[in-house]
Amino acid sequence: MSTLNVANISDGTDSVPTGYVVKGSAKSWVNLYGKETPYIVASMNVSSLVDAGAGRYEIYLTSSMSSSNEYAITATKQDTTVNTDSTCFDVINSRSADAYQIISIEDGVSADSNNVNAVQMGELA
Amino acid sequence: MTHGHLWDRLAEAKERLDPVQSKYRIMFENPDDLDAPAAIMCPDPNWMACALAGDILPPIETYQRDALVPDGEPKEHPYAKPIGPMTEEEAIEYLIMKDCPTEVWRDYTGNRSILKIVPVEAIPTNRSFRNAWKIKQEIAA
Numbered sequence: 001m002s003t004l005n006v007a008n009i010s011d012g013t014d015s016v017p018t019g020y021v022v023k024g025s026a027k028s029w030v031n032l033y034g035k036e037t038p039y040i041v042a043s044m045n046v047s048s049l050v051d052a053g054a055g056r057y058e059i060y061l062t063s064s065m066s067s068s069n070e071y072a073i074t075a076t077k078q079d080t081t082v083n084t085d086s087t088c089f090d091v092i093n094s095r096s097a098d099a100y101q102i103i104s105i106e107d108g109v110s111a112d113s114n115n116v117n118a119v120q121m122g123e124l125a
Numbered sequence: 126m127t128h129g130h131l132w133d134r135l136a137e138a139k140e141r142l143d144p145v146q147s148k149y150r151i152m153f154e155n156p157d158d159l160d161a162p163a164a165i166m167c168p169d170p171n172w173m174a175c176a177l178a179g180d181i182l183p184p185i186e187t188y189q190r191d192a193l194v195p196d197g198e199p200k201e202h203p204y205a206k207p208i209g210p211m212t213e214e215e216a217i218e219y220l221i222m223k224d225c226p227t228e229v230w231r232d233y234t235g236n237r238s239i240l241k242i243v244p245v246e247a248i249p250t251n252r253s254f255r256n257a258w259k260i261k262q263e264i265a266a
Contacts (some may be wrong), residue, residue: 003129014139027132030255036250039146040169041164047172048224051165054255058164060224062172062182067197097196099224123201124168125191 012072020031022026027071028061034104034113041115055110056093057102061064064098071122078115084105090116097125129174131203134181135171142178144170149217150248152260153229164246168220174244176219179210188223217242238262 008015028045032038038051050058065071075090086107093101100120104113151166155233175181183205191200211219218246223229229240238260 036252037150037167037245037248038165039167042144043171044139045132045170045222046169048169048220049167050224051167053162053164054252062135062169063203064191064200070197097200112255124130125203 001081007016023123024121026119026121027063027065030116030118031061032057032116034116038112043091052101053110055104055106055112057104058099060099060104065120066097066123066125068096071120073100073118073120075094075116075118077104078117079113081114088119103121126205127206128251131181131183131205131207134207135175138175138181139171142171142174145173145177145213146170147173147213147217148245149213149242150243150245151217151221151225152248153225154237154260155207155226155229156233156237156239157226157228162256163260166182166224168217172220173213173216176211176216177213180207182207182219184208185219215221218238 008017009021024046024096028043028047030043030049031041032049033041034055034057038049038057040046040049046059047062049058050060052058071091073095075092076092077088077090079088088105088106090102090113093103102116102118103109103110104116147168149168152163153166155161165237186247187202187205191202194200226241233239241260
């Protein structure tokens with residue numbers, strides 16, 4: 001694998017410093033199936049999923065972030081089986097430089113979800 | 126030739142290697158949290174592909190040393206020289222040492238079985254009472 005060392009990237013009209021692209025890209029992402037026997041459907045920079053209870057999913061990273069706080073993370077669920085009148089959302093319950101826990105909430109309690117997605121942005125270690 | 130950053134190797138491997146869904150799951154209980162249900166670890170398929178292919182993942186010792194590094198300080202594992210290919214069984218052992226709490230696989234001295242590697246078929250698909258699951262204890266006759 002070869003490396004391009006350039007200060008800027010241009011499409012011929014507009015140009016942007018390479019740092020915007022490197023620092024602005026997702027450092028990990030995951031799409032997991034959270035019912036029956038949970039498993040990871042697709043991912044980048046993830047080593048394992050831990051099913052820690054109903055609706056509780058821990059994601060471990062292969063390449064850690066630089067610190068436990070200096071990154072942004074968001075998680076959401078896609079679930080066609082939930083009651084659409086209920087309140088459904090995913091929250092990040094805990095986080096460190098190399099792992100985080102998602103809790104999938106439905107009607108105020110943690111509940112398994114078909115399809116949980118998370119994206120992590122920030123500085124790698 | 127330099128081996129670069131771990132993330133770069135993972136990105137390159139994702140383009141090159143087909144994901145491998147493991148046929149194993151790792152069940153464990155945390156002895157420091159007796160009320161918590163049994164946890165079930167599932168290896169990531171891209172990670173497993175990297176482990177089987179070799180020359181991508183760093184030595185497990187680098188993660189263990191990094192666990193002692195204060196938050197925000199430079200870490201060793203992203204820049205460590207990668208190790209060779211593993212079997213799936215070796216990869217599972219590596220993953221236990223990387224992602225399971227040390228209280229589970231290294232420090233526990235009790236009699237209860239708190240760590241088991243099982244085929245995925247052994248995990249119930251009916252998740253009723255999931256928050257009360259514990260590892261079944263087999264008592265010798």
